[in-house]
Amino acid sequence: MxxxxxxxxxxxxxxxxxxxxxxxxxxxxxxxxxxxxxxxxxxxxxxxxxxxxxxxxxxxxxxxxxxxxxxxxxxxxxxxxxxxxxxxxxxxxxxxxxxxxxxxxxxxxxxxxxxxxxxxxxxxxxxxxxxxxxxxxxxxxxxxxxxxxxxxxxxxxxxxxxxxxxxxxxxxxxxxxxxxxxxxxxxxxxxxxxxxxxxxxxxxxxxxxxxxxxxDRDALAGLVRESAATIVAGPPALLHDLAAAVRAGESLGPQVRLFMTGATEIRPSALLPLAAEVGIPRVSAGYGLTQTCGTVALCPNIAQASDGAHVPMTVLPGVEVAVLDAVGRPVPPGTRGRVLTRGYHVAVPVGDDGWFVTGDEGHLHPDGSLCVTGRVDDQLVVSGFNVDPVRVELALERSPLVARAAVVGVPDPRSGHRLVAVVVPADGVDAAGRNEAAVLADARAVLTGYEVPRTVVWVDALPHTTTGKLSRAAVRGLLAEHLTDQEHVQEA
The missing domain is CATH 3.40.50.12780 (ANL, N-terminal domain)
Structure with a gap:
């Protein structure tokens, strides 16, 4: 080698x-x-x-x-x-x-x-x-x-x-x-x-x-066909785009053998019908983090391995995975908990035991395969890319119109999460001065495209815990109320 x-x-x-x-x-x-x-x-x-x-x-x-x-x-x-x-x-x-x-x-x-x-x-x-x-x-x-x-x-x-x-x-x-x-x-x-x-x-x-x-989403299907691609790689959103193109009369050609994807949570019930619709016979799913050099586990064909709701993935040789409860105790197979991993692939400093603690939730099967079921921390995933809400919040608070901001994710079938910014106006900013476009323009100066929220919701105050920390769970509840009131929601 x-x-x-x-x-x-x-x-x-x-x-x-x-x-x-x-x-x-x-x-x-x-x-x-x-x-x-x-x-x-x-x-x-x-x-x-x-x-x-x-x-x-x-x-x-x-x-x-x-x-x-x-x-x-x-x-x-x-x-x-x-x-x-x-x-x-x-x-x-x-x-x-x-x-x-x-x-x-x-x-x-x-x-x-x-x-x-x-x-x-x-x-x-x-x-x-x-x-x-x-x-x-x-x-x-x-x-x-x-x-x-x-x-x-x-x-x-x-x-x-x-x-x-x-x-x-x-x-x-x-x-x-x-x-x-x-x-x-x-x-x-x-x-x-x-x-x-x-x-x-x-x-x-x-x-x-x-x-x-x-x-170019409109040219994507033609590009797959004309390039004679045999493997198409990307987040699940890409398969949604290809399916939409096929429904509009496009064709990918007969040569694509594999759609290769990776995200925190892969749902076969959503991806396999899309793959069948566009004529791709095989979908693989990988799980990993940049801190682990990109891959921890892989399922070469989710149609053959799916347990229904999630994908059991084979842990790579030389890699270990554990699932622990909230107090750090191993849980039995089938029980959800926080995913940890250790081995040659961990590329960031860890403790003496070598375990890297992820922000992901999952469970192990008796054969040692891993199912990742979601996130246990506040990290969000948009079109396959991790988004740190704190980083986005700091960018939003650059605007002189914003006093405080909280960013949460709304489930989106295409991109995984749709980012929503819940913002408190700065002192002196009344309803007429709540300019969402200006707020997002300031944020775009320091963020990449997928980190920019698509929706801005203005509120009078953000909810906090008794210790003074921002309560994201309460923000999500607050957001559910406001998203039903279109007068307070601006799509960016």
Whole structure:
């Protein structure tokens, strides 16, 4: 087994030099070409001072240029720190400081940053593979990915080469992934699902990537058909969109064999009819967190394993899972509790016992398989992405119109949760001054698109517990009353 992602880049170029590696609708490259392009980009990054052990922030859409630059970082023995393409410049600068970046590469760079286009090499010698530039240890950091924190700020999770290769080699095997597969890359490569579940899997299996720089719901079904995608990956909302397109007369073609998804809670009763409607014979479901390098357990085919309401997932080799009650005692199979995990895959500091405590609720089956049934903390999931409500609340409170804010999730069959902001107006702001558009505009300056609430509800005060803490349960009850009064609700 190759030791690093750089090894995988060379393996693909040696064994599948002329096979299609990636295309983004405007540019197609083979594995051999991709390696040579990455080596040329590595030369440009080296000229900018990047070397082994450094960190490079990369921001951009899902394009061939993005993949080339990611490969260049790994060929240099550096660590990649990708950032979502929607992140504003201020967030990018904060991110670079937090991860100690040597360089920032962006599709639309600010002062002092490198343009993604400028990193791309010119003409290259065809047919020859470049020499190795660096030989990082298998334990070196390959990628640093951002995840929502629990106190209004983010965590930065460093993932090692060996961990990613071990984990996603197991995942590729469970999904029967091979070089003939074609992955549709709608999920952003800057996120764990995209980087690990698309790029790393492609490097391991030799499957090609059809990258999607800009998602267009109306063009989605045609893109699946015309790209000859065999695997479509994304949150459950994506399957809802495909089903809507098919109902409108579109076709995905006969080639799609697998819809690969992951979310806190997967309901077969909702997903399997949609898959049948669009003609996808197999749906897989994975569970994991960025803090655990993306995957803890996987069900390769939810139609074969479903227990009705939830999906029993096989825990990956080398990974342990436990379910505890509210006071930390193990519960018997079938009893719900908080999910914990430990093993080689945990990439954040934990206690001496090695257990990482998740915010998820679930139960174990007697055979050791895991069912995830929801959240036990306040974290929300929108279209497959974790959203920390505290972070969103702080962004909303930037507005001079808002004194306090609370964010909760309303169940949504398409996106998992629809974010609702319950806000208290600032002193002096009367009913006429409650401008939802202005409040959300201020929030958008520091949030990504999926973190922005869709609904704003104005209230006179937020409910608190006897100890002075915000009572989210009471907020949800308050929200239920207001959502029936359309005069107080503004859809954003």
């Amino acid at each position: 190759p030791a690093t992602l750089a090894d995988l880049w060379f393996d693909r170029a040696r064994t599948q030099a002329d096979d299609l590696a990636a295309d983004d609708g405007t540019r197609r490259v083979s594995w051999g070409e991709l390696l040579r392009l990455a080596d040329g980009a590595a030369e440009r990054l080296a000229t900018a001072g990047v070397g082994a052990g450094d960190v490079v922030v990369l921001q951009g859409r899902n394009t061939v240029e993005w993949v080339v630059t990611a490969g260049a970082v790994h060929l240099l023995g550096a660590a990649l720190a990708p950032l979502g393409s929607e992140e504003p410049a201020a967030a990018r600068q904060e991110y670079a400081v937090r991860v100690g970046a040597r360089a920032v590469v962006a599709e639309h760079p600010a002062a002092g940053e490198l343009a993604l286009s400028a990193v791309q090499p010119g003409d290259l010698d065809a047919g020859t593979l470049p020499p190795r530039r660096a030989n990082p240890a298998a334990s070196a950091v390959a990628v640093v990915l951002a995840t929502s924190g629990t106190a209004g700020h983010r965590q930065w999770v460093a993932m090692e080469h060996a961990v990613l290769i071990r984990m996603y080699d197991d995942v590729a095997g469970l999904l029967d992934m091979a070089s003939g597969d074609r992955l549709l890359g709608i999920v952003p490569l800057a996120h764990s699902f995209g980087f690990n579940g698309l790029l790393v899997l492609a490097l391991l299996s030799g499957a090609s990537l059809r990258l999607v720089p800009d998602r």
